[in-house]
Amino acid sequence: MHSRYGSVHIFTAFMIAFTILFVTGCATTHKSSTARKVVPAVKSADGSPIAYGVQGKGDITIVFVHGWACNHLFWEPQIAHFSKTHKVVWLDLAGHGYSGSKRRDYTMRAFGEDVAAVARKVAGDNIILVGHSMGGPVSIEAADLLGERVLGIVGVDIFFTGLGLPDSEQGISELMKPFEDDFLATSEKFARSMFNPQADPRLVESIAGIMSGADKKMAISALRETLQWLNRNTSSLPTPSVPGKHLAKLRNINGTRAATSADGKTATHKNVITIPDVNHFVAQVKPDAFNRALEKIISEYRSF
Secondary structure, three states, X not given: OOOEOEOOOOOOHHHHHHHHHHHOOOOOOOOOOOOOOOEEEEEOOOOOEEEEEEEOOOOOEEEEEOOOOOOHHHHHHHHXXXXXXXXXXXXXXXXXXOOOOOOOOOOHHHHHHHHHHHHHHHOOOOEEEEEEOOHHHHHHHHHHHHHHHEEEEEEEOOOOOOXXXXXXXXXXXXXXXXXXXXXXXXXXXXXXXXXXXXXOHHHHHHHHHHHHOOOHHHHHHHHHHHHHHHHHHOOOOOOOOOOOOOHHHEEEEEEOOOOOOOOOOOOOXXXXXXXXXXXXXXXXXXXXXXXXXXXXXXXXXXXX
């Protein structure tokens, strides 16, 4: 199977392991220096209460979308930085953080409805959706719902990574089984695998604890739905050389890692900025470098 966000093949157990860590973004040890009131006042399409917050002012609104088993605190360094010059919106997806849930199936579309509900209430126009890991597919679904109000979409270590994905339901089920059998141990193990050796051990410990502490039913559903979304859309989303509905607005900030794609090459694309010496948690391990990359992308969007 050839992904239209990069080639995706499975050849070894090593690649299978990296597939799971690739889709599982999480939270961070960074603590807010500015108290923000949590307001679980927006209802998503299915009635789930979605916690959100707003900080800063500006003609562009940046909406930060966290990954699997995370919460909005994942974006603390970015909220603090970008709210000085932009309007910043954060939220906790249903079943995460301060948000409740009334859903059984945690699809990317349902999560996209969470983002859209918050954006319709507080974001206005000229929205830039920034989604880490699972937050990338969620942001694309939200862009479908928000239409022309979306100025840009920034995927963070989710598209054009060169990592492998299962190309069948059987492959997805095989990946899910360890999580279903022992969620606590499996999620903690893979969380630790998401970092280069030089990462701050305190950050690693924090993320491993948060991920493994997620609600199992929610996490299992969301992870399966993420893999299924990526599998479906590798054949329907536009190729890098063919402008499409979302590709024209899509930019990417990725980490660099030892893993390579099946053809032995590190995945690259003209709309990808790579941050050296960091694995999956780009914005947490190297927040200053990430912020500079996002500033560059925002400047580009202003020229649209």
